[in-house]
Amino acid sequence: MGNSPTTARRPKKARLMQGNLAIAEGALAAGLGFFASYPITPANEIAIFLSRALPKRGAIFIQMEDEIASLAAVIGASVGGLKAATATSGPGFSLMQEHIGYAAAVEIPCVIIDVQRAGPSTGRPGSPAQGDVMQARWGTHGDHPIIVLCPGSVQEAYELTIHAFNLSEQYRTPVILLADEVLARMWERVELPLAQVEVLGRLHPEVPPEWYFPYDDALGDVPPLVPFGQGYRYHLTGLFHDKSGFPTERLDEIDTWQQRLFGKIEGKVEQIARIEEEEMEDAEIAIIAYGSTARSARHAMKLAREENRAVGLLRLVTLWPFHDKAIERVASSVKRIIVAEMNRGQILLEVERVAKGRADVVGVNRADGAMVTPAQIMAALEVEG
């Protein structure tokens, strides 16, 4: 990353930027029209920046009375047709869970930025963690699909934020950008494209208002959501609903809705889920990592390569939906998989599930608010499988 030459055709501007600011800049580039949040460390810089930047663009910044209200306002703004987002950290992310479930079930595009800090509870507010991985997947009650992205550099924080908005519109779903304290508060060289980046807008139905149903699978896997106020009258509720949006108890209608709801994301894992492989061609040991931990993993891999050891890196850019096929390929081609993460083994469980014993799976974990070090990962290379 960051090695692509600057050309006249695609001019870029190199800048030193903080991760949180890159997220905020990415949101602006994606067309953010509404941002509501509540103060919390270590995500504050996003709100502080946007409180200045959004009004200048005629867009809206609101500081809410808590995180529950923040995501509710974001959902409301999205139904109103604006690209909407909130940013928080663990304790606030916990408070948002009910609304994440609502947004998933009612299919409201929105972006939730969670800058992970060590937890549970207040934890270590100024220290990094990756303990919200399973909460991002399963934190709200009930089965639901979700998309979760995890940037590994400040540059990627910018790009993935734009991608998060695009995915949320494309699949009409909440998308969670799972950053961490180190990634969000470090400063790094970035190259922002000066030309317009690819930005997806809200899908619009081709049918007139009287034919429109917000959950009609005749309109496709992802029926367009027409903003309120444009003449399309419809009903939104968190109750199980039929194609019109009205509550239903009919199992056939619930089945139709659920097939589409899960299918639109879980049936498209190959299109949605991104991974990045480095030095995997001849690898006998694969390190799987994501977020800032992937940087320690990359360093460990380089140290191992200097010792002529066949070690490769598989970095998860998309955490959910989980890229089973990519992990299956790795598990079939290496002897050992090391899963490094700043938690007590959350993605480790997924890798073990997919590997099914084809490779030896070892976790390198810590949840004390300190980063996983390259030395810790190197030590795991020595473990006899």
Added chain:
Amino acid sequence: MAINLKEMSKEQDLIAPGHRLCAGCAETIVVRQVLHAVGSPVVVASPTGCLEVASTPYPYTSWRVPWIHNAFENVSSTLAGIETMYRSLVKQGKIEDKGIKFVAFAGDGATYDIGLQFLSGAIERGHKFLYVCLNNEGYMNTGIQRSSATPMGTWTTTSPVGAVIPGKRENRKDVTAIIAAHDIPYVAQAAPHAWRDLMTKAQKAIAADGPSFINVLIPCQRGWRFPPEETIVLSKLAADTCIWPLYEVVDGEWKLNYRPSPKKPIIDWLQSQGRFQHLLTPQNEHVVDALQQEVDRQWSRLLERCKAPS
């Protein structure tokens, strides 16, 4: 129960020195005074905020009393649980009634914003505790963001000042009146310069038969932008400009505790702090006028409620 400084000077402070609050912060001044007035045995609870963070940096604590922090929103509920548990065990005869008192110290973010429904619920249920709001008019712990206690026209990091927008655009909410509307036995507003008034109020509050609430203004040199040695001067100026009147509501009866003479203009208050400097320009005169009108309107309403001559 008169306030006797000589006697109190012999007592141990229930909050110890060595905490990490900023120089010039009024929070521990107020905590010390209130806890002297309340006395032992006492259980203290704090939500997330400056006081919580700065009084308990691992592995130290400044608290010489049992102390609990839960999260940002829930100090009232946490203390309600402790108070109910104590009452129940005493009633069942399982523990001796030692007359333990329960006090919450919470910031304005935790009181005005994220914790308001929890506080409202707790005092509606009638839990016997004193809730002290240490109101520095913003989220100073997380980097000077606006709260609903922040006055209109104020610069904060999330109510920035620009060519078009002159800081926060909304008036602050009157939480003291909201709490008084719950018809609990004791509600008051206080400030650290009026220490005898504050301590008397804390004594009345803790003696009340039910929930009590004191909203205390906390000048914050970092967030308000003033020299740290001026904390107490600013506290008095707030009362003299009537932006922070001192009063109490005892069993529904409103009583004014301090009437400035003369009542100083709001411009004196605005000139004293960096967070208002942008208002001292000709283009923002209308904001100053609007603020003065709002202060006057609220002062008149308070005089009416207190049945004081206008």
